[in-house]
Structures are given as structure tokens and as C-alpha cells.
Amino acid sequence: MGSKLIAPSILAADFANLQRDINMVNQSDADWFHIDIMDGVFVPNISFGMPVLQAIAKHAKKTIDVHLMIVDPDKYIKTFANLGSNILTVHYEACTHLHRTLQAIKTEGMQAGVALNPHTNINVLEDTINDIDLVCLMSVNPGFGGQSFIENTYNKIQQLKALINRKGASTKIEIDGGVTNKNAKQLVDAGANVLVAGSYVFNSDNQLETIKALKALANS
Numbered sequence: 001m002g003s004k005l006i007a008p009s010i011l012a013a014d015f016a017n018l019q020r021d022i023n024m025v026n027q028s029d030a031d032w033f034h035i036d037i038m039d040g041v042f043v044p045n046i047s048f049g050m051p052v053l054q055a056i057a058k059h060a061k062k063t064i065d066v067h068l069m070i071v072d073p074d075k076y077i078k079t080f081a082n083l084g085s086n087i088l089t090v091h092y093e094a095c096t097h098l099h100r101t102l103q104a105i106k107t108e109g110m111q112a113g114v115a116l117n118p119h120t121n122i123n124v125l126e127d128t129i130n131d132i133d134l135v136c137l138m139s140v141n142p143g144f145g146g147q148s149f150i151e152n153t154y155n156k157i158q159q160l161k162a163l164i165n166r167k168g169a170s171t172k173i174e175i176d177g178g179v180t181n182k183n184a185k186q187l188v189d190a191g192a193n194v195l196v197a198g199s200y201v202f203n204s205d206n207q208l209e210t211i212k213a214l215k216a217l218a219n220s
């Protein structure tokens, strides 16, 4: 098992066969379940909410990584903890009091993540990086699966890696959006620790093999 992690995004699963797709991830070389929660306000799309996460958590045998693309995430921290989230990621752009939000996530026993939109500079995390377990760099504009990867992400990974090293933090770097076998190796070489992949995994003919190959590539 390599140290670079693969997190299939359930947004791209077949919701009419959700238990089948969850079992596929359980049996695969993947490390985490990536769960996208969209509210139609922070992003121009609505995905799914608590009942669906509850159903997923009942069957998932791996770490549940919840990515909140919602306004006012503080309101729901306790709820997501109770639903079985292991990592709770909020958007920097949605948090007025980010430091307080991070503390609240940890108080509920979860790891705290912060996601940055493609336009948000790394330097906004200068004063919180030591409190963050995971930074999710959006490599597409959040809201939809199946979009093309934004190339500037490589620069952002390097800047974030430099910040983490300078501050002596142990924060993981997660890349979310447009990840495929074409960019996986370059992303981990730049400093990524976790690769989220939705449509690339779920639209493939052999999902188990696709995950296996992606994981091997990320750890090559």
C-alpha cells in the first residue's frame, strides 16, 4: 500500500445502484469515499443531503471524506459528525470565521479540511495552516463532475507545499476535479497526497481496474 491516496467521488456513482457502487469502492484499492454536498447557493448545483449520506455511511467501510459546498457550514457540523463523517471540508470562501469553524469540526471528533476555489490564493491559509488537516485544492470550479482540469493547479500545489513546509505543518493536500491517469503522476510529483476522481472512475468500463491503475500510478 502506497502513501498516496485515492478518493472516488460518489457524485459520479449510479444513484439507482448506490449500494453496488459503494461495495465496489469497499473492495477496491481506493482509500476514501469522497462525498460532495452542494446546496444550490454556494455552487450552482444541488447534489444530495443527509439521508443519502446516512445510507452511504451504513455500507462504507473506508474513511468518509465530506466536501461541503454550502453556505453557512457551521450550522451542520454536528449533524455531519453524527452521520459518520471522518473528515469535514468547508470552503474558505464560505467561512467568515474560519478558525472557529475548524475548531468546531475538531471538537466533534472529525479531521478538519479547507477547500480553495481555483481563484483563491494559497496565502489566505498563512495563519490557519497549522490547524488544518487537509487542504482540498479545487482543480475545477466546484459544482459539477466531469469538468476539465485547470493547469494552474500545479503551481498552487507547489505554493501550498512550500507553506506547509515553512510552517512545519502536517497538512495533506487533496486535488479535486478533472483527475485522470493523464495527470495523476504529475500531481503527486508536485506534492499532492490525495486524488479525488469521480467521472474518470465511475464512467470507466472496469472501475476496480481503473482505481487500481490510478493508485499504482500515484504511488509509482
Ligand code: DX5
Binding pocket: 009, 011, 012, 034, 036, 067, 140, 141, 142, 143, 144, 145, 146, 147, 176, 177, 178, 179, 196, 197, 198, 199, 200
Ligand atoms: C466538484 C466536486 C468534485 C467532483 C469531481 O464540485 O467537488 O468532487 O465530484 O468529479 P470529476 O472527477 O468528475 O471532476
Ligand code: ZN
Binding pocket: 009, 034, 035, 036, 067, 176, 196
Ligand atoms: Zn469534491
